[in-house]
Every structure is written in C-alpha cells, then in structure tokens.
Amino acid sequence: MPNRSICWLLALLPALAAPAQPLAPAAAGAYRPGAFQALPLGAIRPAGWLQRQLRVQADGLSGHLEEFWPDLGPNSAWLGGSGEGWERGPYYLDGLLPLAYLLDDAALKSRAQKWVDWTLQSQRPDGGIGPAKNQDWWPNMLVLKCLMQYQEATGDARVLPFMARYFAYQGQQLAARPLQVWAHYRWAEELLPIRWAYEKTHDPQLLALAAQLAGQGFDWQQFYAHFPFTAPTSWATMSKPDGSHDEDLALKAHGVNNAMALKMPVLWGMTGGTAADRQGIYQQLKVLDQYHGLPNGMFSGDEHFSGHSPSQGIELCAVVEAQFSYEELLALLGDPVFGDRLEKITFNALPATFDPTMWAHQYDQQPNQVLASKAKRPWSTNGDESNVFGLEPNFGCCTANMHQGWPKFASHLWLASPDSGLVAAAYAPSRVTAPAGGSPGVVIREDTDYPFRETVRFTVEKGAARPFALRLRIPAWATAASVAVNGRAAPAPRAGTFYVLKRAWKAGDVVALRLPMAVRLPVGYHQSVSVERGPLVYALKLGEAWSKLRERPSPADDYEVHATTPWNYGLLMGPQGGAAAFTVHEKPTTGVVFSPEGAPVELRVRGLRLPAWQLADNSAGPVPPSPVARPAGSQPEWLTLVPYGAAKLRITAFPVVR
Secondary structure, eight states: OOHHHHHHHHHHHHHHHSOOOOOOOOOTTSOOOOSSEEOOTTSEEEOHHHHHHHHHHHHTHHHHGGGTOGGGSTTOGGGTSSSOOSSHHHHHHHHHHHHHHHHTOHHHHHHHHHHHHHHHHTOOTTSOOSOTTOOOHHHHHHHHHHHHHHHHHHOOTTHHHHHHHHHHHHHHHTTTSOOOHHHHHHGGGGHHHHHHHHHHHOOHHHHHHHHHHHHHSOOHHHHHHTOOOOSOOOTTTTBOTTSOBOHHHHHHSBHHHHHHHTSHHHHHHTTTOOHHHHHHHHHHHHHHHHHHBOTTSSBOBSSBOOOSOTTSOEEHHHHHHHHHHHHHHHHHHOOTHHHHHHHHIIIIIHHHTBOTTSSOBOSEEOSSBSEESSSOOOOSSOOTTTTSBBSSSSOTHHHHHGGGHHHHHHTTSEEEETTTEEEEOSOSSEEEEEEETTEEEEEEEEEEOTTSSSEEEEEEEEOOSSOEEEEEEEOTTOTTOEEEETTEEOOOOOTTEEEEEEEOOOTTOEEEEEOOOOEEOOBOGGGOBOEEETTEEEEEOOOEEEEEEEOOSTTOOEEEEEESSOOOEEEEOOSSOGGGGOEEEEOOSSSOTTSTTTOSEEEEEEEEEOTTOOEETTEEOOOOOSSBOOOTTOOOEEEEEEEGGGOSSBOOSBOEEO
C-alpha cells in the first residue's frame, strides 16, 4: 500500500473508534448535513401489510434467485469465481441486505454475509476492491452503498478501514483512470458513502475525493437547466450524422441514469457544490413532468425518454432508483413533496411491474397496458419481450436490481431530525426504535392500513427523558387532514407541510392522524384523465389470462398475459362530473394487497365502450382526445377500478365522454 494510503488510514483510526461529533455549520461550497438523517438499518421494523409484502418478496425471486440464476450463482466473480463481475452481484446485495435485516431472516442474512465477507476479505494491498477483471468504478460505488447498510445493521469494524483504503486508492488512480461511461453519469452515487464516512471521521480528504469525482462526472444540474429531450427519442434521434450510435447522447436520455440523477445535483450541492445545485431538483422535476410524465408518478423511459403517451413504458430499474432518489432527497432537503412522490411510485409503479408472487417481473410497464406479450411495440429502443412477466425479460439488469424497492422504502419510513426528534416521512405499518429527546431508545408503533385506508395511529411504547418533536408529513393532497393527541383534537394541519408535535412523550401516548382521501382527476395526454385517491392511482380492472411463454427453473417461468374482458372504455361524467361520479368500496386488507383479487379498495364509475379505440402496434392505441362524442347506441356500464399496483393489465389514462 502506498505511503499516502497508510497515512490516511492511520489518521482515520482514532475517529473510527470514537462516536461522531456534531458537525459545525457549513459555509457555501462546503459540506452541509441533511435536513433530516436516515436511521440505521434495523431501527425500523415493518408490520401489517408491509411485512407481508416483504415476506412475499423473500419467498419469491429475491430469496431464491442465486439458487438458479448463473450471474448470481457460486461462480460470480463477486464471490471469487470467474463469472459475471460487473454490476449484478452488487445490485442484488443492495436489496438482499435490507430485506434480510428488516425481516430478521437468518437464511437471508447468511446469503448476504457471504457476499459481504468476500468483498471485505479480497481487498488488494493497494486498496482496490472487487473482481480484478472489473476496471469500471461504477460497480464499486454500489458495493460501498451496500457496506454502509451492513455496517449500520451489524457494527462490523472492518467496514470503515476498508472504505478508507479504497478511497485513498481511488483518489490516486482517478487521474490515470478517469470516470467512463456509466460511472461518468452515475458518479454522485459515490457521494453517499463519502458523506457517510465523513460524518463519522470528518476527514477533509473525503471531500477532496468528492471534488475529484465532481470534476470528472457529468453535470446534471446544467443538463436540466438546458434540457434537450423535449420530444420522444428513438434510435434515429440518438445517432450521429453518419448514422452511428451516439453513446453519450443515449446515456443522457437513459431512464435509469435520470432516475439516479434526481438526487445527484443536491448531493453535490451539499458536499461541495453550489446553491444552484442544491435547488436543481425542482427544475429536474418540472421538465420531466412537462415532457415525459406518466400517470403512475414516473417519467417514460423505454429505455430512453419517450414522451407522455400512456402506452409508452418505464423500466423497473428506473422505478427503484427513483424511489431511492426521493428517499435521499427527503432526508437531504426536508421538503415533504419528495415524500408525496416517493409514496406515489412505491404504492403504484413498483408493485404494478411484478406478478402477485414476485416470482416474475417486467422490464417495462405501461400505464395503459392491455396485452403483455412478446411482440413489437413502440418502445423508444427496447426489445420485443420488454413487457413480458418473467425472469429476465429484455435484459437482466432489473433481475439483479429490483430487490431494493420495498426494503429501502421500509427502511426510510422514519427519519431523525437535528433537534433530537423523529420524522414520520412516509406511511406504512411499522415500529421504530431510535434515539430521541435525550433517550437512546424511544419506541413508536405505527398501526395503519394506509394507503388503502385514511387513518394512521401512532402509539408511544417507550418515551423519552425530555420533550422532543414528532413531525408528521401531511401530503399535498390531504387538504382536510386532522390530528388528535390522546383523543383531543389538535390544531388542523396544513397540506404539503410537516406538522410538528412537541411534548414530553410517555408510554401510552397516542397520536391519530386522519388523511381524508377525495377522488382527484389529473388531466394528461390528449386531455385524458387518470384517477387518484390519496397516494393511489386507480386503473380499470381487466380479466387476465396468464399463459406460459417459456419454461424456467420453476416457478420462475416467463408469462404472457391477455385480457379476457374489454378495455376500450371512456369515463362517463354526468352534469356534476369529477369526483361525484365515483363510489368507494372497501375490502379486507388481509390478502396479497397488490393483486387483482386482493386489492383492499375499489372504485366504481360509469363508462362507455369506445369501439373505435383499438390496439396499435400490440399496445392500446393513442388515447382518443377528450371530450369524446358518445358512440351511437352505446349504453353505460359500471366499471371497476382497482389500485394501479394491483392490476397487471389495465387502462389508467381514460378518455372522457360527456
């Protein structure tokens, strides 16, 4: 190991053994702590429907994939073999680790441990990590993110010295081996472990390394300040004048890169960048919504930006990366809008792209998805199997990366605030144990069937020595929210804010939050409407016939799905129109909540069949522009809408018949 690396590591050792000290206020262009702080993995335990959903995941592909998928088998280069040695092992570990510790599952922990141990034990004398054949910085960034979670869950003393050696090595190598291709566009992912290590050591060379990465990485803030992709892309539009593929242009329009990039300017702005970087996210969201927004809360990217049409798709990798970006943004900036966006894609886009058992997934999902089959579709660049449900449709990156979605959401339900308080950042049944109010282990239980029901109940099981603030995120749609403490009404919350309750919390205290869910009808492509209620998007429930396309190691087969009921309906709005047209029917929350049969809530609305609206290129054709003239002789029918995530075939963007 070079002398510089040894000196850096020795300088870190006293800090590694000592508890982290509070950070001094930062000047412009220096390190800034986040508005809130993520809690260590294991501080939050899922309960209720969320715990059952994680169990479904563990019993599906996530818990069994390495038993039969060669890229994650014993020959993986990330386990010392000669097989795949790029991103798939680290991607898988990034979801397997939190899943194992959230469920406290010994078998899953053992599986994760072997990946961790090989990584920690195989570090080379110069500080390099991972398979020797991997010369790309990008997979190493993923591994560092995994090790952050692992160290917080276990306290393993090997992790910080391992990181210190690697950071020193990388700092020496970057001039000769600059960031290339994926690492060039995803460079700010490494700011997460750099910030994590800095908070524990305060070593200034970590910030110097961050500046090196920023100097070589793509400037996403400037990209969105002058956003070039205001129309759908294609292979033709991402080609050079001579007809050859323009790789850099394609990487800028790549859906997953842009999902990761949501947090990148803010991360850099709070690690060494500028105020413009810190505020860049709002411009990012504005242009993505304006040019490529979809009704499920995502932007289109199949595989590249593809406009507003609800028959365009979005890749599963982009969904889970956007989730993680919003989780980080919520902690960094403390703006509740990111919690709203996080819940929308977690409760809709994430479950929609899996079969109910989580043994099969899609590469691309479509908001208007009436046929999932191997066929040519108007994707921007993807292949014919992209919306098949299977083991690795189109490409295996999502097979490796999909596992982080539910576990990371569960591990970010609660955050810590700098005033020694706790923040209910997103809502789902859970139990949190964390320091607050001068006490090391405050315990709060969250009982709820949200997002399928309107009430969230917090019970303090263990209080604190001193008063502390409990912050509740009030979604922007919750304009009639109410709060009661120990049965007594508190002042009304304001939508789109954090509601602060500060008191000396003691065991037995109860906070009841009610978030009334009115039906909303956002207008989108061709003046179509989508149907929202609370954080859920609703879609037309279709009959589904699943047929096996390809035999895989059972039950991880590939399936096509065909509709057995008509799909081409417009919504019939009466004189009052809007929300008055809908009725709500609640069902039990005890089943598989993101399945057509187990959906805990349904909406009923009248609609009219539109015979002229037909398939085009094996997808639902363009939505007829609204308002649509009533077809001659048509008769109203009652339509059933279910949560978007429960419907594997669906119509989500509806024409309006008036």
